Amino acid sequence: MAIARCSGGGMPIGHKNTYSTRPHIPIGWPNSAVICGRESCRKPGLIWLTLEEEYAYDNGERIFELPTRSIKVLVK
Numbered sequence: 001m002a003i004a005r006c007s008g009g010g011m012p013i014g015h016k017n018t019y020s021t022r023p024h025i026p027i028g029w030p031n032s033a034v035i036c037g038r039e040s041c042r043k044p045g046l047i048w049l050t051l052e053e054e055y056a057y058d059n060g061e062r063i064f065e066l067p068t069r070s071i072k073v074l075v076k
Ligand SMILES: [Zn+2]
Pocket: 005, 006, 009, 036, 037, 038, 041, 042, 043
């Protein structure tokens, strides 16, 4: 499942074999509603896809799910 991390966070540690090495920029970034999934971070998030999701992306898929615990909403 895709995860969101800020641009300073880099690839999630421990996921090198299951996640793509290239992050994706969500629509509207850095003013999108996607926020970094790290517990105390409020920075705009980039999207890291699993290798399976990356394959789907390369074949045209553009909608991916994030785990519920990593979803935050920044209200301005
Ligand atoms: Zn962060």
